[in-house]
Amino acid sequence: MSDQTLTRPAHAKPDHPALPRERIGILLANLGTPDGTDYWSMRRYLSEFLSDKRVIDYPAWKWQPILQLIVLSKRPFASGEAYRSIWNNEADESPLMTITKDQVAKLRDSMAATFGDGVMVDFCMRYGNPSTESKVRAMVEAGCRKILFFPLYPQYAGATTATANDQFFRALMAETWQPASRTVPPYFDNPLYMDALARSVERKYATLDTPPDVLVCSYHGLPERYLTEGDPYHCQCQKTTRLLKERLGWDDSRIITTFQSKFGPEEWLKPYTVEEVARLAEAGTTNIAVCAPAFSADCIETLEEINEEIRESFEHAGGQSFTYIPCLNDDDAHIAALSAVIRDNLAGWIAPLEG
Known part of the structure; x- marks a missing residue:
C-alpha cells in the first residue's frame, strides 16, 4: 500500500482508523507455472x-x-x-510467467491512460505462484472495494475458466469485508480479438516464401464426455476457427480444427493434433502452419508440445515445412483487444477519463 494515501472516511470520528482510498482491482488469471x-x-x-x-x-x-x-x-x-527445453534461464522463470508480466505491464499503462489511478491491475495463477488468494488479499489491502476477475482464456471451459473462477470465489470467502466482484466471460468472438488473431496469421504468412497449404488451429483438448455434459468449449473452438477463416477470407480447405494434450485412457475431443498433422503429411500435404487460439500466451503446450512434439510427428510422416505461429502474447493488437474487453466489463463501475 506504499502508493496509497490513507484517509479517514467522511464523517468518521477522529479515532477511526485510516483506510486506503477506494480503487477498482483488475485481476488477470492464467493457468500457472512451476517455480522451477x-x-x-x-x-x-x-x-x-x-x-x-x-x-x-x-x-x-x-x-x-x-x-x-x-x-x-x-x-x-x-x-x-x-x-x-523452453525455460527463461535469464529470469529463472517459465515463458508463461515472463509473457504474463509483459502483458500486465502494458495493460497497466492502458488502464492508467483510460481510468487514471482509480484502478489497480495485477495477475495471479490458478496453480502455483502468485496465488489467487495472495493477490485478492493484496487488492483488498490496497483499497479495492470492487474486483474484475479476468481469466485469460478466449474460450470457456470448466477446466480453465470455471476453475479459475472457483479459486477466485474461494479467495473471496476468506475476506471479512468482501469486495464486489465480476468475472469476465469468454471473448473469442470479440471483433478486436479476432482481428488481432487474424493479423498474427497474416503477418507470419507474409514472411514465408510459400504460403502453407493448411493452417491447423490446435486447441487444448478435453475428454469428449465434458461436451455431452454441457461444456461449451468444443463449440466455441469450432466457432473461433470459423470466425478466423471468415476474417481471413479463406475457404474451408485451408484451415482445420484439432485438439492436443490428451491425458489418460478416455476418448478426448478429436481429431488429435499429433495424429492429424501426420495424416496430412501422409496424404501429401507437405507445408502446414499451426496456431494455438485457445492460449493467450505461449507456454509449455505451445513452445514444447506444438513446436517440438507435433512438429516431429509431421516431419516424421513426410512433412517438409512446419511453421508455428506464436500466441498473441503482448502484441499491441492483443493488448488493445484485452483492454476493450476490460472496459466493457467495467461499465457502470467506473467511467473513462474525459478527453
Missing part, C-alpha cells in the same frame, strides 16, 4: 493441477492413489525436462 524445473517443484505444481476436480473429475479415492503413487513418481521428471 527440479523434481519437487514440478511435483508440487503437478499435484495441485492434477488434483483439481475440474481437470480430473474421478473420485478422489480412485484417483489420488494413482496420482500420488504412480503419476507423480515419474511425470515430474518428464515434465521438468520439457520445461527445461
Whole structure:
C-alpha cells in the first residue's frame, strides 16, 4: 500500500482508523507455472493441477492413489525436462510467467491512460505462484472495494475458466469485508480479438516464401464426455476457427480444427493434433502452419508440445515445412483487444477519463 494515501472516511470520528482510498482491482488469471524445473517443484505444481476436480473429475479415492503413487513418481521428471527445453534461464522463470508480466505491464499503462489511478491491475495463477488468494488479499489491502476477475482464456471451459473462477470465489470467502466482484466471460468472438488473431496469421504468412497449404488451429483438448455434459468449449473452438477463416477470407480447405494434450485412457475431443498433422503429411500435404487460439500466451503446450512434439510427428510422416505461429502474447493488437474487453466489463463501475 506504499502508493496509497490513507484517509479517514467522511464523517468518521477522529479515532477511526485510516483506510486506503477506494480503487477498482483488475485481476488477470492464467493457468500457472512451476517455480522451477527440479523434481519437487514440478511435483508440487503437478499435484495441485492434477488434483483439481475440474481437470480430473474421478473420485478422489480412485484417483489420488494413482496420482500420488504412480503419476507423480515419474511425470515430474518428464515434465521438468520439457520445461527445461523452453525455460527463461535469464529470469529463472517459465515463458508463461515472463509473457504474463509483459502483458500486465502494458495493460497497466492502458488502464492508467483510460481510468487514471482509480484502478489497480495485477495477475495471479490458478496453480502455483502468485496465488489467487495472495493477490485478492493484496487488492483488498490496497483499497479495492470492487474486483474484475479476468481469466485469460478466449474460450470457456470448466477446466480453465470455471476453475479459475472457483479459486477466485474461494479467495473471496476468506475476506471479512468482501469486495464486489465480476468475472469476465469468454471473448473469442470479440471483433478486436479476432482481428488481432487474424493479423498474427497474416503477418507470419507474409514472411514465408510459400504460403502453407493448411493452417491447423490446435486447441487444448478435453475428454469428449465434458461436451455431452454441457461444456461449451468444443463449440466455441469450432466457432473461433470459423470466425478466423471468415476474417481471413479463406475457404474451408485451408484451415482445420484439432485438439492436443490428451491425458489418460478416455476418448478426448478429436481429431488429435499429433495424429492429424501426420495424416496430412501422409496424404501429401507437405507445408502446414499451426496456431494455438485457445492460449493467450505461449507456454509449455505451445513452445514444447506444438513446436517440438507435433512438429516431429509431421516431419516424421513426410512433412517438409512446419511453421508455428506464436500466441498473441503482448502484441499491441492483443493488448488493445484485452483492454476493450476490460472496459466493457467495467461499465457502470467506473467511467473513462474525459478527453
